[in-house]
Amino acid sequence: QKEVEQDPGPLSVPEGAIVSLNCTYSNSAFQYFMWYRQYSRKGPELLMYTYSSGNKEDGRFTAQVDKSSKYISLFIRDSQPSDSATYLCAMSRPSGNTGKLIFGQGTTLQVKP
Amino acid sequence: DAGVIQSPRHEVTEMGQEVTLRCKPISGHDYLFWYRQTMMRGLELLIYFNNNVPIDDSGMPEDRFSAKMPNASFSTLKIQPSEPRDSAVYFCASSLRDRGRIAKNIQYFGAGTRLSVL
Numbered sequence: 001q002k003e004v005e006q007d008p009g010p011l012s013v014p015e016g017a018i019v020s021l022n023c024t025y026s027n028s029a030f031q032y033f034m035w036y037r038q039y040s041r042k043g044p045e046l047l048m049y050t051y052s053s054g055n056k057e058d059g060r061f062t063a064q065v066d067k068s069s070k071y072i073s074l075f076i077r078d079s080q081p082s083d084s085a086t087y088l089c090a091m092s093r094p095s096g097n098t099g100k101l102i103f104g105q106g107t108t109l110q111v112k113p
Numbered sequence: 114d115a116g117v118i119q120s121p122r123h124e125v126t127e128m129g130q131e132v133t134l135r136c137k138p139i140s141g142h143d144y145l146f147w148y149r150q151t152m153m154r155g156l157e158l159l160i161y162f163n164n165n166v167p168i169d170d171s172g173m174p175e176d177r178f179s180a181k182m183p184n185a186s187f188s189t190l191k192i193q194p195s196e197p198r199d200s201a202v203y204f205c206a207s208s209l210r211d212r213g214r215i216a217k218n219i220q221y222f223g224a225g226t227r228l229s230v231l
Contacts, residue, residue: 008155032218041225041227042224042225043117043204043206043223044204044222045221046220049219088155088156092218099208099218100146100161103156104155106155106156
C-alpha cells in the first residue's frame with residue numbers, strides 16, 4: 001500500500017464548476033501538507049501549503065486537512081480553463097529529520113470552456 | 114532568482130549510451146532532490162542531498178544510476194548504460210530547510226529533462 005493515495009482521474013468539468021481534489025494517507029506522523037500544480041511539460045509548482053489540521057484559503061483555492069480521517073482536499077471555486085493541469089498532493093513529517101516529501105500520483109484536471 | 118535550472122531539456126539517446134543530466138539549484142538552498150516522473154508510476158524520488166552529501170539513495174533503481182553533487186551549485190544524475198525503460202521526465206528540485214518554529218519543506222522544481230532511450 002502506498003503511503004499517499006490519489007485518484008489519477010482524469011477529471012473533466014465545465015468552466016465555473018467547483019472542483020474537489022482529494023488524497024488519503026496512511027502515516028499519522030505527517031504534519032505538513034501541500035498541493036502542487038503541474039502544467040503540461042512543466043515542473044510542479046507549489047500552490048497551497050498547510051500545517052497540521054484545518055483550512056486555508058487563497059483566492060479561489062481552499063485546502064483542507066482532516067488528520068483524524070487522514071484525508072486532505074483541495075477545492076477550486078469558479079474553475080477556469082487555465083486551471084487545467086495535474087494536481088499533486090504532497091506531505092512530510094516534521095522537519096528535523098529530512099526535507100523529504102511524499103507525493104501522490106497526481107490528478108489530471110481539465111476545465112472545459 | 115532564476116529558479117532551478119536543468120539541462121538539457123530534451124535528450125534522445127540509444128540504448129547502451131551514457132546519459133548525464135545536470136541541475137543547478139536555487140542559490141542558498143541546502144537540499145537537492147532528483148525525481149523521475151512517468152505516467153505509470155507518477156513522481157518518484159530517486160535520491161536527495163543535504164549540504165552536498167547524499168542522504169537517501171534508496172529510490173535509485175539500480176547500479177546503472179548514479180548521482181553526484183560536487184558543490185552547492187551543481188549536481189548530476191548519470192545513467193550508464195541507458196535502457197528504454199529509463200525513458201521518463203527527470204526533475205531536479207531544491208529547498209531550504211527552515212529552522213523556524215514551524216519548519217517548511219517547500220521544494221522548488223526545475224522544468225525537467227525529457228529523456229527518450231531508443
